[in-house]
Amino acid sequence: MLKPRLVAESATTLYETLERPLAPVLARMEARGISVDRSILSHLSGDFAQRAAAFEAEAHELAGESFNLGSPKQLGEILFEKMGLEGGTKTKTGAWATGAGLLEGLALKGVPLARTIVDWRQLTKLKGTYTDALPTYINARTRRVHTSYSQASVLTGRLSSNDPNLQNIPVRTADGRKIRTAFVAAPGKLLVSADYSQIELRVLAHIADIGALKTAFEEGLDIHAMTASEMFNVPVKDMPSDIRRSAKAVNFGIIYGISAFGLANQLGIGRAEAGDYIKTYFDRFPGIKDYMEEQRRRVKAEGFVTTIFGRKIQFPNANSKNPAERSFVERASINAPIQGSAADIIRRAMIRMEPALKAQNIEADMLLQVHDELIFEIPTGTEELAIPAIKHIMESATEPAVRLSVPIAVDAHAAGNWDEAH
DNA sequence: TAGAGACGCCAC
């Protein structure tokens, strides 16, 4: 596969500084688990099932026949063979592609079946992956859900979570957020969610030394609106939401090792227009382009890039003869120092968290980590004490090893369930 | 009937 793997040298560095001390912390988090309300999920499951059934009947009506909506093969044949629709593309194995982006495009061209399928998929996804699956993970003895964290599965140094994965609980849509309300605090307790604000863009501003970005963070500005303002010469005040949305996509694209092709797909615009956006961005923030070129150079010359703490992330195939693979490494080498530095920061915070809270006589059990977010369970009424302490530990996690040239900000809230705490 | 690959989609 294209995917580069973690190799011994970087694993050793990670092990000594961040992995060994974190292991017992993660073991305690896994053992604590989190309370998941079975009846909330059961109620949601029934609601999702009912609504999905209505979409299924509607889809069969629109298609003029009964078929398995869960089969991309059958759906592709109906859309592009039976109905003869234009705009069909094939996946790399030659099957009709029926992903959400493509169906959205068809829906906009007036194909009602496409919208119905998207809606049906949304509900059956939430039901199958979350409301039906999560209760099967409730431990009979503890009555809580216990995930497992992996410290060495992710190339960049992030953690991963499995059995069940509690790092991909829905949040984007209203129905999805209902699932978060089922993650509840024990009686007499509250959940605290504390998340780093725009941590990867802040890391980028620091590493690439982008003055305009750093100033924006220092002044607490809306970073995507500021980017939009710079790119499109529109005042931040009264920024149109679609302009801001485009700038936000560019910001994320930069972090991921942008291409005009990828940005065009993301925004549903032409490749040339996307290319213009990127060019404008590089003109306004020339340090970004320098940063990217430096990572590409280093990964080719050294075979690794580094996080702000000096941890190496290896790319053994940086000089592959396969052009697609080289491009993949280039993009990943741009992303890895950013994602990897953010991962180092939260690991340092997690390692210090429990002793630091104990020293202040603050009772707070760390339960979950979701890349830039930590979830705690605290006694009701102690939030005024716990939240500032948690924030301080997270915000100062780079020190004394690294003093960032941008402020780090953490948002934290307490509530009875994850949705309201987030 | 179990396993694996393909496809699709959830999160950050």
Added chain:
DNA sequence: AAACGTGGCGTCTCTA
């Protein structure tokens, strides 16, 4: 659709 990064996991489909 995906050459925009990192994962985990559900169903469908084919194969042994």
